[in-house]
């Protein structure tokens with residue numbers, strides 16, 4: 091227990107148990123304008139200073155620990171609250187610099203929320219942060235996935251051509267099953283991050299795989 095706490099303090103990104111810290115929020119930082127602790131890295135509620143987010147990753151921007159398992163409800167709550175705090179309407183009467191900054195941070199906040207609220211995109215983003223290869227650098231997909239998706243693709247085309255709603259519904263069910271299984275595999279692997287080189291390579295393959303099923307889902 092003692093060792094775990096020490097580690098958490100040292101690195102700040104370690105996952106704490108629910109009991110130690112029910113909230114997923116990372117350790118607050120101090121405002122460089124008024125020196126008071128801030129609840130977010132973007133906005134000081136005390137002196138109303140905006141802080142540029144250019145050097146922050148999506149997790150830091152939202153004040154979350156860098157981990158796959160996040161509470162999406164809490165993520166949304168944090169996002170909405172920050173969006174209100176830094177909304178460009180609130181800074182339109184201030185300096186041009188503040189107004190521009192609030193617009194830029196708002197856009198960055200939206201981007202971060204979109205990326206982290208989606209299970210697949212969050213795994214992809216986390217893999218990138220942990221030094222994993224991109225889908226351009228490593229296109230590996232298991233052979234059975236290629237065959238399975240090709241077969242399903244043909245069956246969907248045939249069902250559409252024959253106007254066969256029942257066959258199409260069956261295809262939809264099978265695509266859904268494959269997708270759910272692929273997502274479970276992605277999630278299990280993403281929870282192991284940063285893991286070893288092998289972990290990251292496996293996650294790369296699983297993310298490449300789920301993209302095939304995402305494409306099929308869009309068809310049915």
Ligand SMILES: [Zn+2]
Nearest residue numbers: 121124134137
């Ligand atoms: Zn301040």
